[in-house]
Amino acid sequence: MNLIRPEARDAFWRWREVVFGAVVTALGANWAFTAYGILNWLGWVVLIIGLGLLITGLQRARVRPRSGGVGVVDLDEARLSYLLPQGGIVVPLSQIVRIDIDTFAGGSMVWVFTDEDGHKARIPAGAAKAEKLLDALSHFPGASYNRVIEASSAKGDNSFVIWQKNTARLH
The missing domain is CATH 1.10.287 (Helix Hairpins)
Incomplete structure (x- = not known):
């Protein structure tokens, strides 16, 4: 009881x-x-x-996600892993060039990590240990925690850029 x-x-x-x-x-x-x-x-x-x-x-x-979801997030110093019952995704943090959060009308959120080759790793914010996604932002200088908070309270279909690698080069 x-x-x-x-x-x-x-x-x-x-x-x-x-x-x-x-x-x-x-x-x-x-x-x-x-x-x-x-x-x-x-x-x-x-x-x-x-x-x-x-x-x-x-x-x-x-x-912090309000409900459980499919998969487990793991973070070590060099990579972010999203493990599923049948496979998963491993993303080296050094190869990430952009981080977005996509929100949907139903209230769900998906973190999108884009690597140098343009591959996108989509990780639901409702996955187990998803708070490690917030910890991963410490590896990216200039990442906007305010945009994460804004995304977590969004009601509709939106996309929020959390961090993008500066690709400008000086000549």
């Missing part, structure tokens, strides 16, 4: 990093403003760390 409704459990799980960041921030603020000596200084450090966790958690919670 579950005492917590599945919807409430899913909502809490989606916002878990925000809750953790808020608790760490509150603890740091308590120490920073009420303690003396070394605990006071430690409180300021914990407060700053907590604020960082809180901001990162908010960013992740706003783009």
